[in-house]
Every structure is written in structure tokens, then in C-alpha cells.
Amino acid sequence: METIQGVKLNEGERAAPVLPRDIQSDELVFNMGPQHPSTHGVLRLMLRTDGEVVLEAQPLIGNLHRCCEKILENLTYVQGLPYVDRMDYLGAINMEMGLVLPVEKAAGVEVPKRAQYLRVVMCELNRVISHLFAAGQFGLDMGAFTPFLYMFREREEGINVLNEITGGRLLYHYIRYGGVTRDVPKGWIERCLKWCDRVDEHMDEYNSLLTYNHIFLNRTCGVAVLDKETCLDYGVTGPILRAAGVPRDLRKDMPYSCYEDFDFDVPVGPFEKGVAGDSWNRHRQRLREAEESIKIIRQALKNLPEGETQHPKVTRAWKAPAGEAYVASEAPRGEISAYFVSDGGKFPYRMRMRGPSFYNIAVLETCSRGLLIGDLIALMGSVDITLGEVDR
């Protein structure tokens, strides 16, 4: 069997059986265009359907391509930092980590411990608000309007907490090479902990309203299964891989930035309902991960070491010596990494960014066959892409 691109599909590789064609009817080819309420950005999908059953969904990306890599090659190190925020604008701090870690490894820069803990706090804060957004957006795609706004209530408070320390609500520019920009303001730690309590309190509300709702379960359990082999084949990482049953989390497997100091679980699917790798498990995975991130934030804030927040030698005019490195870190949507090559000059020679959603989206090509259009929406909503990191 082949898709329209001639990609060979193995035996038994379908999401659901395709309906028999004894009734002769035409196929419908249409466009789920760049502007659409549930494509999470400017994603264009060419759909070929047989009525309601999707035969093929070809994602056409590139509408948000801003040549991030070329720009980074023509700016100094400090000047290039804000561009990476714009990749996954919902989890921006994690993108900055993805940029900064390979450079620090190649240059051999030791980041002070206080800065590392602050980076962890920021990354996990950002992860929680990103997962709240993703879970709410998934509910919205399924037609549940209200949980989205409840999650936004908590997200708004979290954004205020981040705003106080970084100065930005969505895009932060907080992490620098060798440390972080500024230290915590007075009283910030208490406010952050209070927000953590709030999210914990409301998690049950989200679960009872959305996650365990009977109609939602019917819509998402067993729907659009991305199993372990498919995920590994496509390079899919992050919550999708964990929901499929693979216990891969870079924070535990290849720890960076002092993550080995913290005690947290890595939730792995399948959970109580559905099968491993279906849309419900991906949704549940995100909310469980948000709970674990709250634990990490509490531990990090309690044990925040004293010290400086920036490596003294790494200034604005810093340039990395010649070398190369490849480091990956765990972003809310998958594993972000950068292959960094430097020739000692004032600009980086090559900063090849890997956006996790780029590889996560590719599954749509083959795994959407046999789904109803409503299930396709469930697939896209649960895979949770952000076009900024697909297109860069």
C-alpha cells in the first residue's frame, strides 16, 4: 500500500479500517487551510476524504518559516537569543534552554548553581502553563468551551508570576549564556508557591469536567492511536512518546541543569482508560506532567542555593571558542536540541535547531488514514503542535 507520496506502508499500518467501497462515490479533496480554528497555527492540511472518512491528510508547512537558523548565523550570540523564543511561543523558556545548553557544553562554561535552579523553575513554570493551554485547547477542539477558560484562569496567574521576574508574558528572553538575566524579586517565591497551590487545587476540577467526561472519553479513547513503533520511527518525542508507553524523559535519562537533584515521577501511559498512545492518554499525560512539574517547582524554590546568577566571564560580547556540541532538552512538546558549530568567530557558524513539533506533525501523513474528520481533529489537538517550532 502506498500513500500519494509513494511512502510504503507496512502490513497492518492503519489507524482504523477504511470503509469498503461498494458504493461508488467521488472523493472530496479539500483544504483545511492556513486559517482554521483548530490547526493550532498556520498549518495547511490537504485532505482527501471519502465523505467523512479521511483517506489522506498531507500537511503543508512553511507558512511561518522565518529562517531562524540563517538569522542566528548572522547575529552575535546575545543578539540571537530572542529569536529562539519565537519558535515555540507557548513554551518559550524551554526553547531558550535548547539554544543555550549546546553552546555552554561546547565552550565548557560552568553555570552557577543558583542560575541552574532558577532555570529549572522557569522551565517547569512554562511547562505547566503550556500544558494547561494544550489541554484546554484540546477540549475546545472537542467542543467543550468552558474548561478552556478555567485553565486560562490559572494560566493567567502563572503568566503574571513569570512576568514579574522576566518582564514578559509570553516571550521571556530570560536565559543567557552562562546564567540567567536577573535574580528573583522580593516576595516572588511566596507568590509562585501560592500559584502552585492554586493549580494543584484546580486540577481535580479540570479532570472531572473534561478528562473523565463521558462524551470526551467517547471522542478520544482508542482514537488515533500512535503506538510505540510509529513514534520511534517518526522521531516523535515528548508527551506523545510517553503516552505510547515509552518511559523516555530527558530530564531523567540525560539530566541537564541540576535536574538530578529533584525527586519527581515521569508519568508513562497507558492510564486508566483507553489504550496506550490514543488521544485520551496523550491528554491525560499532559495534565499528569503538569502535576509533576509543580512538585519540581516547589522543591527547587525550597532549596534555592545562594550564589550568583550569571557566570562572571560570559558577558555581552562573549563568543564561543571553536568547537561543536549536540545537547537535547525536554520541552513541553518534545525534545528540543541544537547542533551547534562554532569556528571561533563572533557569529555562530551553524545553529541547527530541532523543533519537536516538526517531527511530531509528520505522523499525520500516514496515521490519519481511516479516521473520521472529527477524529482527525482529535489527533491534531492531542498531538499539540506549535507552528513556530515546525517552521522556525
Place this chain on the structure above:
Amino acid sequence: MILAEVVPLSAKLAVLMADFVGASPIWIFHAIGSLIVAVGVLALVVTPVGLGGVYLERKLAGRMQNRSGPNRVGPYGLLQTLADGVKLLAKEDIAQEGADLPLFRMAPYIVFLAAFAGFVVLPFAPGVIAADLDVGIFYFLALIGLETIGIVMAGWSSNNKWSLLGSMREVAQVVSYELPLGISAMVPVIAAGTMSVYGITEAQSGHIFNWFLLKDGYWAIVMIPSFLVFYVSSLAAAKRAPFDLPEAESELVAGFHTEYSGMRFGMFFLPEYAVMLSLSGITTALFLGGWHDPFGMSGEGGTFHNVWWWGLIWFFLKATILFLSQILLRWTLPRLRVDQVMYLCYKVLLPISMVCLVVAAAMRLI
């Protein structure tokens, strides 16, 4: 069986006009009288109720979602719907290139017609009914089918594959749900012995346990499932969540009315609320006792027997409670997928309603 001798308003007006003019044939005056009554129902009942319904929905939805809802236009945002109407009127009338213009223009009017024509059989109060048709409930159910034609026309003539998909889904849904709707509506018809909605309401006079829903004897066994089936089917017929596939925002942008803007869109928007309200009205008339209060004061010998304003208050109270429940369901529940909607109709609701019908018929014979 009580069958009140009710003189419809149009007949009263016709007699008045004929007396005034002093001539015949009387049928002209009947026609003019009906026209005046229809316009009156539209202006006095439907429009305020429709506008108020939209406002109520938006305010309630806002409160449920931790925000305030409209509160800028007028005190407490009461004039919001009016402002929206003015805005829609002022918009440019866009018809797409390649759209089938006659159908495109006609479709909203058919939907509007079908939605608002349902109000003429609603018994608001004793003696306050626009037209007491002998086949009232049948007429009402037929109008829901007529609305489907308008929606198919809208989807097809828009020259847009998404609209087509939306209208096809809508046809599948509404046509399927007319079956349990009709069959479960027959159970009160059997209990009352007449298809006239006024007659069915009259048959429920007395206190709360005379209402068909809670009727004493073994009737409640068939009435309660019939009520539930009718209620769920009315949600599907009104295209309200969890059955709002035809206009599923996150999947089809706006379904069959994607290409409509300005007042043409208003012609789809307002009938949606009108259909919700008329279905709530019919549900109260069939199952919840219509204009009768729960204490029995509007029955025979009661203090408020045949008092029109007492009945009006109770009718609107019950219909509003049903309307509010529809709003609550919409903003709480996610959407069912199209095959799940069909499953619910054919494998759950239809068998239940048929069983209730057979049992009701048997009980009537015995």
C-alpha cells in the same frame, strides 16, 4: 376527555372586521385576521423572546466561564442583541463568486420561516393561541423538516466544501432525530386523545400530578422516558451542543453558514434561538402541563381558571427553565462525533420511544 371550545384570535379579529365593514365573504377577513395575528406573534412574542434568549445565553455562558458576559451596551448589557442586530444590518452583503445566487438568497428565509411558523401553535395561555390547529403537533414536527431544506440549500449554494459537509451532517442529524422526536411526541397525543396542542395542554389541567410527566397511574412509566427522549431529540433538532456538529466551530469554521455575512447570517442566528424556544414551549405543552400551575388553581373551579395572564406566566416560566437547561448543557459538554450521534439516535432513542409508544397505546386500550 376535555376539549375546550377555544376561538382562535384570528377568528375573533375576522368577526370584528366583518362587523365593522358589514360585508362578506368572511374568508377574506379570516385571512387578514390570520395575517395580523401572525405578525403580532412575531413582533410581540417571538422577537423580544428571541432577543432576550440571546442575551440570556451570552450572560449565562459568561458567568459559567468565569467572566461577565456583555455589560457595556445598555444597563447590564441588555441592549447587546439590539446592537448586534444593528451591526449585522450595516454589514456588506457578500455573496461568493460561484455561489448559486437564488438558492443562496432564499435559504435564510426558508430557515427563518420554518422556525418562526412554529410559534403559531404554542398555547401560551387559555385562549391565547394564534391558531388552534387540529393537527398542531404534526404541523410543528413538519416545520422542523422544512428547516432542513433551507440548511441544505445554504450549504450547497455556498460553493464551499466545508459548508457542504456541514449541511450534509446537519441533514443526517436532524432527519434522523425527527424519528424519536415524532414517536415520543405521540405518547402525550395518545394520552390526551387529540393532536391539537391546545387540547393536549387542556388535558393536563389540575395540579402537578395531572401533568403528563408525573401523571398518576402507570402513565409516568411511559411519560418519563418519552420526555427524556423528546428532550434529547429536541436538542439535536435545534442543533445545540452536544449535537452542534453542523456548526462545529473548531472543525468546520461555521458549518453551513460560513459564507453568510450581515443580516443573512442574522437570519440563521435568530431562528436558532427561536427554534430552541419553540421546542421548549412544545415540551412544556406536551409534558409539563403548559400553562397550568402546579397547585391546581387554573383548573376547573380554581381561582385562576381561564385567567390569561396567570397561564402566561407559568408557561413562560417552564419554557424558560428548559431553555436555561439547554444553555447549561451547551457550555458544559463536549461535542459528539457524527457516528456517535447516529448511534444514539438509531440504537438508543428510537427503540426506547417505540417501546413507550406501544405501551402507551396498550394502556389506552385497557
Place this chain on the structure above:
Amino acid sequence: MMTPAAALQEALPDAVVEVIEDGTHPFVRVQGEKIVEAARVLREKCGAEMLHQVSGMDFEDRYEVVYHFARLASPAEFFCLKVSLPRDNPQLPSLANEWRAANWGERETWDLMGIRFIGHPHHYRILLSEDWVGHPLRKDYQMPTSYHGIDCTK
């Protein structure tokens, strides 16, 4: 589980061009024609379960394609294979039939760097529009002054 250098030197000794095992970025440079076999060796002998990234590099004297593979089982690590290609006609066999991740990764490398992948099932541009001329990430790329009549100079 062997290291990639050891596994490749054992299985494909004449394909290995260069081996760097210490430093911040250990890698093995292999010959372009043997990349599919080398990737298979990594999968079978070293436990590489996932293709993590495909990068194209543009140096003065050569092009390079850098593949990063990920082993998920403990100890989790990344393996790197590099391929050097001549500047006049950079092409090499495609990994798209081994790992689906290479499908889009190689399309992007073709799109932005201009390196051909022989045997790729759908060898078209992915990020830029189909009628774009040139490969922007090359160091000698000249920005166009206009695109379909739109002025690009400002």
C-alpha cells in the same frame, strides 16, 4: 552494546573515514554511499532507536550531512554520523525508507541546503514555496531582490 566507532569499524571498515571519540561531540565520518548500511549497523549493534536530527552543513571546501541518532535504553545517548560531500554535486542515498523521521528531515535539508537524497520518495521543498529559487542556508546565497513582483530589498 558497542560504541558506534567500534561497530562501524568492524562491520564496514572501508566506509569509515574519520573517528573522533572524545571531546564535546564524538562522531564517526562515513562515506556517503554507505550511509544506509552504516545507519543499519547503528540500529542493530549500538541500539539506536530513533533518528533525532538531520542537519546540512556548508563549509568552504565541502558540504556535510550530519545525522544524530538517539538511543533510548539506558544509558541514553546520542550517536553522530557525518558524511562529507563534494561541493559541485552533493548527493547521497536517502534514509527515508529506514526511518520515517528522515523523510521530512531530508526534505528540509534539500530545501534549505541543496543536498540531494537519492531514493527519497517525495523529494520536494517543504518549508519554502515550490517555486523558490536557490537554497537559503548556503553561505553564498544571495537574497532575491523581488519575489513575484514584491520588493524584498527593504
